[in-house]
Amino acid sequence: MSLFNIFEISGSAMSAQSTRLNTTASNIANAESVSSSINETYRARHPVFSAVFDASRGRQLEGAGVEVLGVVESQxxxxxxxxxxxxxxxxxxxxxxxxVNVVEEMANMISSSRNYQVNVQIANTTKTLLQRTLSLGQ
Known part of the structure; x- marks a missing residue:
């Protein structure tokens, strides 16, 4: 695996966690909204993630990233x-x-925030490693 792939991998993870954070924020914001009909009531939403697969070989790529398949409503x-x-x-x-279970949503928010931060650190560390590798020839 190339160091350049790490940017794509951590970028896809940051994008996925951003989607998770947005849906969690939406759930918390609507947790106490009321309606007069069961059909009009806001329903909790959750993103669905998937590992990226190598379609030509029919197997999961090592460290290929993550994609958001969609957002589903709770039943x-x-x-x-x-x-x-x-x-x-x-x-x-x-x-x-x-x-909406606000306690569960708060746990999701903390988890997605930490995952996002870790992927930012991964990208920054990779950038530093690439800069140091380029300076070896000087």
Whole structure:
């Protein structure tokens, strides 16, 4: 593996973690939003990652990177809360809250943030190694 591949690998990981951080932020921002219908309720979103494969050989490349296949919505049922005084309440006095677990989302945010930071350090260390390699000939 070339040192130049490391930039592509850590770059793909940073992009994936950025997507994860954005979906986590969206989930936390909408954690307490209410709606009057179960179909209109915000649902937690989570990115789906995949390792990059070598299609010509049908196997996973060592250190080839990661890609985001998409973002899926959670199928868990939204929370129902009885609040007849809420203007968003339905005919039975219920409001519907998202299926977002804030504690889980905070753990996801810390994890994705740390993963992003580690990949930045990897890219910086690789840059330093390349600079030192180039200065060997002087």
């Amino acid at each position: 868990a049922t939204p929370r129902v809360k009885y609040e007849p005084e809420n203007p968003m309440a339905d005919a039975e006095g219920n409001v519907y809250l998202p299926n």
